[in-house]
Amino acid sequence: MMYGARFLASAVLAGLAGGAFAQPAGPAISVDPSAGQHPISPYIYGMAEYGVSQAFQAQARLGVLRWGGDGTTRYNWQVDSSNAGFDWFFMGGGNANPVPSGAPDALVRADQATHSATLLTIPIIPYINSEAAWNCSFPVTGTPTNQPDYGPQQATNPYVFPAGESCGNSLTTAGAQLTDTDVLANNVANTTAFQKAWVAHLVGTFGQAGKGGVKFYQLDNEPFGWGNTHRDVMPNGADYATISALGAQYALAVKQQDSSAQVLGPSDFTLGGWIGSPAAQNNLYAGQYYLQQMAAFGAARKRRVLDYFDEHYYFNFTDPASQLASTRTLWDPAYNGGTWVEQYYFDGPMQLIPRFRQWIAQYYPGTKLAFSEYSIDSGNKLITDALAQADVLGIFGREGVGLATMWNPPQPTDPIAFSFLLYRNADNAGHGLGATGVQTVSADQGAVSAYGALRNPHALSLVLINKTTGELAVPVRVAGQTGAGVAAMYSYTGADLTAIHRVGNVAFGAGAANVILPGYSMSLLVLPVE
Numbered sequence: 001m002m003y004g005a006r007f008l009a010s011a012v013l014a015g016l017a018g019g020a021f022a023q024p025a026g027p028a029i030s031v032d033p034s035a036g037q038h039p040i041s042p043y044i045y046g047m048a049e050y051g052v053s054q055a056f057q058a059q060a061r062l063g064v065l066r067w068g069g070d071g072t073t074r075y076n077w078q079v080d081s082s083n084a085g086f087d088w089f090f091m092g093g094g095n096a097n098p099v100p101s102g103a104p105d106a107l108v109r110a111d112q113a114t115h116s117a118t119l120l121t122i123p124i125i126p127y128i129n130s131e132a133a134w135n136c137s138f139p140v141t142g143t144p145t146n147q148p149d150y151g152p153q154q155a156t157n158p159y160v161f162p163a164g165e166s167c168g169n170s171l172t173t174a175g176a177q178l179t180d181t182d183v184l185a186n187n188v189a190n191t192t193a194f195q196k197a198w199v200a201h202l203v204g205t206f207g208q209a210g211k212g213g214v215k216f217y218q219l220d221n222e223p224f225g226w227g228n229t230h231r232d233v234m235p236n237g238a239d240y241a242t243i244s245a246l247g248a249q250y251a252l253a254v255k256q257q258d259s260s261a262q263v264l265g266p267s268d269f270t271l272g273g274w275i276g277s278p279a280a281q282n283n284l285y286a287g288q289y290y291l292q293q294m295a296a297f298g299a300a301r302k303r304r305v306l307d308y309f310d311e312h313y314y315f316n317f318t319d320p321a322s323q324l325a326s327t328r329t330l331w332d333p334a335y336n337g338g339t340w341v342e343q344y345y346f347d348g349p350m351q352l353i354p355r356f357r358q359w360i361a362q363y364y365p366g367t368k369l370a371f372s373e374y375s376i377d378s379g380n381k382l383i384t385d386a387l388a389q390a391d392v393l394g395i396f397g398r399e400g401v402g403l404a405t406m407w408n409p410p411q412p413t414d415p416i417a418f419s420f421l422l423y424r425n426a427d428n429a430g431h432g433l434g435a436t437g438v439q440t441v442s443a444d445q446g447a448v449s450a451y452g453a454l455r456n457p458h459a460l461s462l463v464l465i466n467k468t469t470g471e472l473a474v475p476v477r478v479a480g481q482t483g484a485g486v487a488a489m490y491s492y493t494g495a496d497l498t499a500i501h502r503v504g505n506v507a508f509g510a511g512a513a514n515v516i517l518p519g520y521s522m523s524l525l526v527l528p529v530e
Contacts, residue, residue: 023516026472027444031452032479033460033529036439040397040453043117045424046405048373049107056412058114061424061432064216065111065118066372066405067104068267070229072121073221076188077101077198079132083187085229089157089167090137092186098132101201108206108214119216119264119372119405120202122195122254124246125226127187127233134160135186136167137232138178148185150178170231180232187233192253199257210260216403217254218372219247219265222312224273224286240276240286244293251294251305264310264370264403266290271341274311285345287311287356291363308402309360310370313352320384323376324467325446327391331399332445353399368402375407381414383494383520387465389419390522394451394463397437418492418500419522422463426490426500426524433524434461448474448517455526462487462525466517473514480530481511487527493518 046064057065074092075082080102083092095102104120111118129135136157138150141164153168154175160167170178199217206213222229223246227237238246243266251263268274268286276286284292287309294306316337317323328335329350336342336349346355353369360367376388389406396404410417424432434453440462442450449465466472485508492500495518506513506525517523 023471023473026448026466026468026474026517027442029443029448029450029462029464029474029476030441030479031450031460031462031476032439033452033454034438034480036437037454038400038437040433040435040437041400041402042435043403044393044396044401045420046119046403047409047420048405048407050409052409053412054110054114056417057110057116059412059425060417060420061430062114062116062420064403064405065107065116066218067107067119068121068218068221068372068405069407070221073123073125073226073230074128074187074233075121075123076128076130077104077201079129081129081132083129083135083137083230086170086231087229089155089169090232091157091160091167092129092135092137093131093133093162094160095132101198101205104202105205108202112206112212117215119218119403120214121218121221122198122250123190124195124220124223124250125230125234126190126246127183128190130184130186130188134162136162136165137180137186138168138170139165140168141166148181153178177231177235179235183233192249195250196253196257199254199261203258208258208260209262213258214261216262216264216308218267218310219250219263221267222269222273223247223266224268224276240281240289241293243286244290247290248294248297248305252297252301255303255305262307263305264308264372265294265306267310267312267372269312270314271339275341275345285359288359288363291359291367295364304366306364306367308368308370309356309364310372310403311356312373313371314374315376315388317376317378320378320382323378323384323388324391326376327388327395327449328446330392330395353395353401369400370403371396371401372403372405373407374404377406377408377410377416379408381416381497383415383497386415386419386492387467387520387522389416390422390463390465391449391467393419393423394433394449394465397433397453398440398451413498415497418497421500422490422492422522422524427488427502431455431526432461433463434459448472454529458529460527460529462527463522464515464517464525465522466519469519471519472517474517476508476513476515476525478508478511478527478529481508483530484509485511485528487513487525489515489523489525491518491521491523493521
């Protein structure tokens with residue numbers, strides 16, 4: 001990260017009360033450091049572990065790294081390999097030198113080195129990969145003696161040919177779905193005892209969760225989609241009665257091995273995974289039913305088996321404006337994202353976090369909320385990617401989300417990476433937004449989002465995100481302040497997508513200032529408070 005006196009075209013330095021510039025007025029921001037105090041979980045600043053450099057992990061002070069996704073559903077810790085399912089020709093194995101739990105163990109060690117927590121996926125699917133050598137579920141030609149030949153298929157793996165055979169995608173050339181007639185040829189039955197032994201290995205290697213070991217365990221990945229992704233071993237998929245029963249049994253197995261571990265579930269996919277088939281779920285949505293069943297299972301055993309209600313969420317947008325607006329689906333009772341779930345099931349705006357909290361309160365009180373997979377990234381490396389992600393992180397902190405891990409981690413130079421740096425290490429000295437959220441209100445959060453927190457009783461930090469294309473003079477008022485103060489200001493804008501800049505100071509008089517925000521920008525102010 002780079003800092004310096006050079007800056008953008010805009011005179012943010014002139015964000016003094018009564019500044020001489022005539023920028024359009026932005027929405028009023030009011031902050032009360034003594035009101036609404038609540039902890040902001042460090043685990044909302046998380047990512048999937050795939051492709052995250054250890055240097056960036058340390059620089060961004062990531063709270064948690066997730067080892068998850070479709071490729072972990074059929075992981076066999078003894079042979080340190082999995083099966084990719086429909087995502088990649090149902091290929092399994094591929095580990096020439098297997099070491100039990102080798103890949104997850106390496107992740108845990110890397111996380112410990114950077115003081116990040118680890119979220120590991122525990123397979124609960126009935127079958128997992130059986131061998132370290134390359135294998136596949138639908139071989140086309142050159143079939144080994146222990147497996148059927150499934151004939152020509154729509155597509156085959158062009159790179160890997162285990163035992164000489166081509167590996168297909170499970171669809172005939174006419175598009176018909178093939179049936180795996182010998183699941184045990186390349187899979188083995190999964191059991192709670194097998195996964196319990198893995199947790200025992202992790203505890204023996206790294207200690208218990210409460211003493212620095214693996215802190216979080218996730219109950220598989222998007223189980224309502226098994227009939228698609230893992231159609232070889234689960235051709236009919238699994239209903240939520242099955243998913244809930246399996247989840248409860250494996251959650252209990254984790255808890256029996258490490259009572260201090262935190263368990264997340266059901267970790268299902270956006271929209272359809274939250275809903276399931278209500279008619280088969282006590283006329284409840286899948287998430288509600290899952291919480292109900294987990295609570296009943298735990299009550300019968302007089303122990304909590306689920307710590308986080310966890311779902312996945314991919315924001316729906318088509319352009320920069322709708323990308324920035326889509327963050328409102330997380331909380332806003334007046335914003336409709338236009339999804340079929342809102343139209344046919346929710347009968348109105350998504351209000352996702354309040355909605356999930358209501359489900360928790362009704363069916364399993366005390367459970368925390370997590371989004372172990374989400375993305376608002378356009379993939380185009382835009383300034384709006386950074387602003388939207390920063391808004392999401394602010395909302396997670398304000399709304400009390402307990403854990404969140406972004407899918408498709410960015411490269412350290414991508415705009416979206418700077419969203420995490422703004423919150424976690426804006427000054428390149430380990431400081432960002434504080435850990436104690438406070439009451440912070442924007443008169444128009446669609447234009448400028450605002451998130452405030454205390455670093456300590458005498459230092460207020462404030463993130464301001466200008467989601468409009470034009471420069472704004474934003475009046476900020478901090479309650480309870482009578483004297484003068486100077487806020488250090490750090491900003492990231494489209495004028496330089498390579499760095500967060502220390503842009504100078506903003507003078508506050510009696511807790512008030514006009515802060516100049518460039519168009520499409522995100523800024524952090526740090527102000528002494530009385």
